[in-house]
Amino acid sequence: xxxxxxxxxxxxxxxxxxxxxxxxxxxxxxxxxxxxxxxxxxxxxxxxxxxxxxxxxxxxxxxxxxxxxxxxxxxxxxxxxxxxxxxxxxxxxxxxxxxxxxxxxxxxxxxxxxxxxxxxxxxxxxxxxxxxxxxxxxxxxxxxxxxxxxxxxxxxxxxxxxxxxxx
Numbered sequence: 001x002x003x004x005x006x007x008x009x010x011x012x013x014x015x016x017x018x019x020x021x022x023x024x025x026x027x028x029x030x031x032x033x034x035x036x037x038x039x040x041x042x043x044x045x046x047x048x049x050x051x052x053x054x055x056x057x058x059x060x061x062x063x064x065x066x067x068x069x070x071x072x073x074x075x076x077x078x079x080x081x082x083x084x085x086x087x088x089x090x091x092x093x094x095x096x097x098x099x100x101x102x103x104x105x106x107x108x109x110x111x112x113x114x115x116x117x118x119x120x121x122x123x124x125x126x127x128x129x130x131x132x133x134x135x136x137x138x139x140x141x142x143x144x145x146x147x148x149x150x151x152x153x154x155x156x157x158x159x160x161x162x163x164x165x166x167x
Contacts, residue, residue, distance in 0.1 A: 001047060001048070001049055001050075001055065001091075001094060001095075001098075002047070002048050002049075003045055003046075003047050003095060003098045003099055004045065004046060004048070005043060005044065005045055005046075006044040006045065006046045006057065007046075010046055010054060011044075013054055014044065014046065014054065014057045014081070015028075015031065015032050015035060017054070017057065017081045017082075017083055017084075018031070018035065018057070018079050018081050019031045020084070021081055022079075022117075035059075035079065038059055038061060038078070038079070038167065039059070041061055041062050042059045042060055042061035042062065042076075043059065043060050044057060044058070044059045044060075044079075045057060045058055045059070045060065045099065047091065047094075047095040047098075054083060055082065055083055055086045055091050055095070056080070056081060056082040056083065056086065056091055056092060056095045057079065057080075057081055058077055058078065058079055058080040058081070058095070058096075058099075059077070059078055059079045060075050060076070060077055061075065061076035061077075061078065061167055062075065062076075063075065063076045063113065063164045063167070064164075065155070065158060065162055065163060065164070066158070066159075066162040067154055067155070067157070067158055067162070068157075072111070073109070073111075074111040074112065074113055074164075075110070075111065075112045075113070076112070076113045076114065076164060076167050077112050077113070077114045078114060078115065078167050080092065080096070080114075082095075092122075093125070096126055097125075097126070100112075100126050100127075100146070105127045105146065105147070105148060106148050107148075108147065108148055108150070108151050111145065111146065111147040111151055112128075112145065112146040112147075113143070113144070113145050113146075113163070113164065114128065114143075114144050114146075115137075115138070115141040115142065115143055115144070115166050115167070116128075116141060116142040116144055117140070117141050120142045120144060123144055123146075126146060127146050128144040128145065128146045129144060129145060129146075129152065130142055130143070130144055131143040131144065131145055131155070131163070132156055134160060135155070135156075135158065135160050135163050136160075137160070137163070137165050137166060138166060141166055143163065
């Protein structure tokens with residue numbers, strides 16, 4: 001399996017996979033438009049097998065959190081999807097494990113946020129923690145962060161409005 005940035009001809013397949021999971025009342029064209037906006041400030045990845053078939057995908061976004069008089073750069077990870085043929089076989093775990101192996105948890109320059117639309121426990125093995133209740137934006141999607149304990153202690157003091165909302 002190989003994790004790499006998406007090629008131009010793979011967007012359609014990845015968007016179709018994502019649309020099956022996150023229609024949220026949108027047409028397919030609206031879904032594509034929303035995702036193309038994210039591509040402007042992020043990088044999309046695909047996880048492929050030896051035949052270059054797409055198994056899964058996600059996007060990493062450049063975001064910021066305001067903390068007192070500082071602006072901290074963080075990454076958002078979203079649109080995590082596994083092709084139907086490969087679901088419930090451990091590929092999502094393998095894909096994320098490979099990605100996060102390049103980002104040590106102790107390095108405060110590699111802080112990741114995500115909004116979990118599935119059971120948040122899935123993300124615990126990758127060192128994600130739920131943000132405190134006062135920083136949650138939605139009851140339907142759990143805000144989570146992957147960072148050092150030192151950074152987490154700082155984030156607990158942030159205003160909810162300074163945490164990027166669902167992306």
